Amino acid sequence: MTLRNEQFSALFDPRGIIVAGASTHPGKFGFVVLHNIVTCGYRGEIFATNRDGAEVLGHQTLRSIDEVPEGAADLMFVCTPASTNGDLLREAAAKGVRAAFIASAGYGESDDEGRRRQDELVELADELGMLIVGPNGQGLVSTPSSLCAQIVAPYPPAGSIGIASQSGNFVSSFMNLSRQSGVGVSRAVSVGNAAQVGVLDALEFFADDPHTSVGLIYVEGIPDGREFAERLGAVARRMPVVVLKGGTTASGAQAAASHTGSLATDDRVFDGMCAQYGIVRAATLTEAFDCAATLVSQPLPSGPRTAVVTTVGGWGVVTADALSHTGLELVELPADLRDHLDTLLPPRWSRNNPIDMAGGETKDTVPEVLRSVVAHPGIDAVIMLGVGIQSNQGSLERNGPFYPEHGLERIVAFHDRQDRRYVETAIELSAEFDKPVLIATELAIADPDNAAVSAMHDAGRFCYPSADRAVVALDRLHRLRAWRDRRGLPPFAP
Amino acid sequence: MTTTLSEAQSKLLLEPFGLPFLSERLVDNPHEASDAATELGLPVVAKLCGDAIAHKTERGLVKLGLRTSADVADAAEQLLAAATPADGAVQVLIAPMVSASRELIAGAVLDPQFGPTVLLGVGGILAEAISDVVVRLAPLTAVDAMEMIESMSSQTLLGPFRGEPAVDTEVLCRVLFGLSEAITSTSTIVSIDLNPLMIVDGRPVAVDALVEVAER
Structure with missing residues (x-):
C-alpha cells in the first residue's frame, strides 16, 4: 500500500480516535462530534481530551494527549482553537496518530494571519508524515468502520458510493439522499479548505478502496485545470465518477478579438473535459445522486x-x-x-x-x-x-x-x-x-x-x-x- | 498582451497543419488583382488585408462575387483607397468565390485553466443565437474528434442537407486535428478562428482564418 493510502486508511478505518477539544456544551463541535461517533456505533477505542478533564457523554476525558496509550489511535479529530493545533499534531504524531481531521476554523478562509497559520500547519503535517484533512471542514463518514466523525448529521446506510466535496453541505445533502433512497455510502469527506488534501486525493484513494465502487464529488474552484483533468480522467478509467460543479456561469471571454474565444466559455470547457475523460457530469444535486446511485446498483x-x-x-x-x-x-x-x-x-x-x-x-x-x-x-x-x-x-x-x-x-x-x-x-x-x-x-x-x-x-x-x-x-x-x-x-x- | 495576425499571416502560420484553405493570392495593385483572378478562375472575392485589420466585413473591406477581371481591378482599387493610415501596410487578397448554405465555426483557444482546447460549432450569422458549440482539450485523439462531431446538437445540419451531401466527417476530423496540432505545437498561439468553415458540397472549406498570438 502506498504511503498515501496507508494514511487514508488511518483516516477512514482507524483503530482508535482521539477527539481533541471534547466539550460538555451540547452546542459545541467538540460535543457534537463525540456524540455522533458514539451514537453511530464506532467500534474502535475513543479518547476524548478536555482541558478540565470533565466527563462528556459518560466518557471520562483526558487532560492531555500524553495520557493516550501509544499506538492506540490512528486518527485525531480536532475541534480546538487554531492557535493550539500545532502542538496537538506533534503530540498526536508521537503517539502514532497518522491522520487528523481539522474542523477548527480561523485558517485560510479568514485572513492573512489565518493563511499563514494554515501554511505552517501543512508544513508541520508533512514533516510529521501526517495526513490532515481540512481545516474548516465538517468531518468524515466511513460505514465500514461505523464511523460518523462529523459535526453535522446524517449518518447514511452502508454502501459503496464514495463522496468527496469542497463543500461540507453537499456531503450532508448526498448522505440525506442516501438515507432516503437506501442506496448506501462507503466513505464521505468534506475537505474544507483543502490545505493538504483535496477532493482528488480522496477520490484517488476511493479508486483503490475495495469498499467503494463509485466516486461522487462536488467541486467549485479548480486551480490547475489540466492536472485536474488528468487525475480525474485516470480515476474515471478505473471507477465511475460523477461530478457536480458549482459556479458554472461564464467568465471566459478572455480573447476579445476572437469569436472562438467568446464561445469557449468556462462551462463548455469543463463540459467538454468531462465528455472527453469519461466523467459523468450532473447538472443538479439530485441528478448527481441519481447517477451515482444508478452506477452502484445497475x-x-x-x-x-x-x-x-x-x-x-x-x-x-x-x-x-x-x-x-x-x-x-x-x-x-x-x-x-x-x-x-x-x-x-x-x-x-x-x-x-x-x-x-x-x-x-x-x-x-x-x-x-x-x-x-x-x-x-x-x-x-x-x-x-x-x-x-x-x-x-x-x-x-x-x-x-x-x-x-x-x-x-x-x-x-x-x-x-x-x-x-x-x-x-x-x-x-x-x-x-x-x-x-x-x-x-x-x-x-x-x-x-x-x-x-x-x-x-x-x-x-x-x-x-x-x-x-x-x-x-x-x-x-x-x-x-x-x-x-x-x-x-x-x-x-x- | 496579444496581437491578432492578418488573414494572410494567419494562414501562413497555419500552413503546416493541413487545414482546408482555398488557394488564393496576395496582390499590391489592381492589375495584379485581375491577373490573379484569371489564374484562380472567376468569380472571386477581394479582401483588404493588413496587420491591424480584423473586422473586414463590418468596414466593408470584403467585395464578393466579382465576375469579370474589370470588376476585380475596380474592387482592388476601391479597397486600397479605403485603407486608413491606422491600417498600416495593406495588400489585397484574391480568393475563389465559394458559397454554401451551411457554415460551421472551428477554432482553438488557450484556456486559462485547462490549457489548449479545440472548438467546433454552428457558424454563420446565427452562431451566437444557436449556440451549438462543443469543446475538447487538445491534443485530440481520433475518437475525441469523432465524438466532438457527434455531440453537436444540430446533427440534421451535418447530414444530407437541401440537396447537398452530408458533411465529410473525415475532412472535418482533419480540421479538428490540425487545430489541435497547431495550438499544442506553437507556444505563441492564443487562439485560432476558422470562421466561417463553409460546407461546400459536403466538404469543409476554411475561407477565413484569424490567429491571435501572445506578444513577446
Missing part, C-alpha cells in the same frame, strides 16, 4: 435498446417521450418476443414498446413478462413502471375502517407480497442477465412505506421518483458504456 447497458414495461398506458407513453430526447432507443419489439408476450397477456395489450400490460395481470403475469423481456437478446435495458400500485391500495384499505374484516387482511397482505415479489424479480433478472432494470414510481417519495418502495430501499436499489429521472440516469450509463467501448475499455467489474 450494470452498464451494452447498447441503447430500451424496453418500457408498464401495468397501464399513460406512464409508458410519457416515458417513451422522455426516451426520445436521449441517446437511448425505444426499441421496436422483436417479433418472437411479441408472439411470446401474446401468450402471457390479454389481447388488448399494446403489442409494442412500451409494453402496456393493460391491467391484464394475473398472479404471475408481471414476473413472467418481465423475465421474457429482460432475457431477450434484442433488449439492452428495461424501465419498469406501475410497481407499488397494488400495495398503495392495500395501504388505504389497511388504514380504513373496514380492516381487517371483509377479506381485507388477506388481500392487503397479497398486494404487499406481490409488489415485493415484482421488485425482487427485477433485481434477480438484472443480476442474472447483467442488464439494467430500473423501477420508477412517485411512491418513492409519496409513500416510503409502500411495499415495493421499501423492498427497493432494503435492497439498496434506487427507486426513481419519476420515469424521466430513470431515463436520464440510464442515458448517462449508456453514454458511459459507449465511451468505454470506443476506447476499448471493458465495462466496470461489478
Whole structure:
C-alpha cells in the first residue's frame, strides 16, 4: 500500500480516535462530534481530551494527549482553537496518530494571519508524515468502520458510493439522499479548505478502496485545470465518477478579438473535459445522486435498446417521450418476443414498446413478462413502471375502517407480497442477465412505506421518483458504456 | 498582451497543419488583382488585408462575387483607397468565390485553466443565437474528434442537407486535428478562428482564418 493510502486508511478505518477539544456544551463541535461517533456505533477505542478533564457523554476525558496509550489511535479529530493545533499534531504524531481531521476554523478562509497559520500547519503535517484533512471542514463518514466523525448529521446506510466535496453541505445533502433512497455510502469527506488534501486525493484513494465502487464529488474552484483533468480522467478509467460543479456561469471571454474565444466559455470547457475523460457530469444535486446511485446498483447497458414495461398506458407513453430526447432507443419489439408476450397477456395489450400490460395481470403475469423481456437478446435495458400500485391500495384499505374484516387482511397482505415479489424479480433478472432494470414510481417519495418502495430501499436499489429521472440516469450509463467501448475499455467489474 | 495576425499571416502560420484553405493570392495593385483572378478562375472575392485589420466585413473591406477581371481591378482599387493610415501596410487578397448554405465555426483557444482546447460549432450569422458549440482539450485523439462531431446538437445540419451531401466527417476530423496540432505545437498561439468553415458540397472549406498570438 502506498504511503498515501496507508494514511487514508488511518483516516477512514482507524483503530482508535482521539477527539481533541471534547466539550460538555451540547452546542459545541467538540460535543457534537463525540456524540455522533458514539451514537453511530464506532467500534474502535475513543479518547476524548478536555482541558478540565470533565466527563462528556459518560466518557471520562483526558487532560492531555500524553495520557493516550501509544499506538492506540490512528486518527485525531480536532475541534480546538487554531492557535493550539500545532502542538496537538506533534503530540498526536508521537503517539502514532497518522491522520487528523481539522474542523477548527480561523485558517485560510479568514485572513492573512489565518493563511499563514494554515501554511505552517501543512508544513508541520508533512514533516510529521501526517495526513490532515481540512481545516474548516465538517468531518468524515466511513460505514465500514461505523464511523460518523462529523459535526453535522446524517449518518447514511452502508454502501459503496464514495463522496468527496469542497463543500461540507453537499456531503450532508448526498448522505440525506442516501438515507432516503437506501442506496448506501462507503466513505464521505468534506475537505474544507483543502490545505493538504483535496477532493482528488480522496477520490484517488476511493479508486483503490475495495469498499467503494463509485466516486461522487462536488467541486467549485479548480486551480490547475489540466492536472485536474488528468487525475480525474485516470480515476474515471478505473471507477465511475460523477461530478457536480458549482459556479458554472461564464467568465471566459478572455480573447476579445476572437469569436472562438467568446464561445469557449468556462462551462463548455469543463463540459467538454468531462465528455472527453469519461466523467459523468450532473447538472443538479439530485441528478448527481441519481447517477451515482444508478452506477452502484445497475450494470452498464451494452447498447441503447430500451424496453418500457408498464401495468397501464399513460406512464409508458410519457416515458417513451422522455426516451426520445436521449441517446437511448425505444426499441421496436422483436417479433418472437411479441408472439411470446401474446401468450402471457390479454389481447388488448399494446403489442409494442412500451409494453402496456393493460391491467391484464394475473398472479404471475408481471414476473413472467418481465423475465421474457429482460432475457431477450434484442433488449439492452428495461424501465419498469406501475410497481407499488397494488400495495398503495392495500395501504388505504389497511388504514380504513373496514380492516381487517371483509377479506381485507388477506388481500392487503397479497398486494404487499406481490409488489415485493415484482421488485425482487427485477433485481434477480438484472443480476442474472447483467442488464439494467430500473423501477420508477412517485411512491418513492409519496409513500416510503409502500411495499415495493421499501423492498427497493432494503435492497439498496434506487427507486426513481419519476420515469424521466430513470431515463436520464440510464442515458448517462449508456453514454458511459459507449465511451468505454470506443476506447476499448471493458465495462466496470461489478 | 496579444496581437491578432492578418488573414494572410494567419494562414501562413497555419500552413503546416493541413487545414482546408482555398488557394488564393496576395496582390499590391489592381492589375495584379485581375491577373490573379484569371489564374484562380472567376468569380472571386477581394479582401483588404493588413496587420491591424480584423473586422473586414463590418468596414466593408470584403467585395464578393466579382465576375469579370474589370470588376476585380475596380474592387482592388476601391479597397486600397479605403485603407486608413491606422491600417498600416495593406495588400489585397484574391480568393475563389465559394458559397454554401451551411457554415460551421472551428477554432482553438488557450484556456486559462485547462490549457489548449479545440472548438467546433454552428457558424454563420446565427452562431451566437444557436449556440451549438462543443469543446475538447487538445491534443485530440481520433475518437475525441469523432465524438466532438457527434455531440453537436444540430446533427440534421451535418447530414444530407437541401440537396447537398452530408458533411465529410473525415475532412472535418482533419480540421479538428490540425487545430489541435497547431495550438499544442506553437507556444505563441492564443487562439485560432476558422470562421466561417463553409460546407461546400459536403466538404469543409476554411475561407477565413484569424490567429491571435501572445506578444513577446
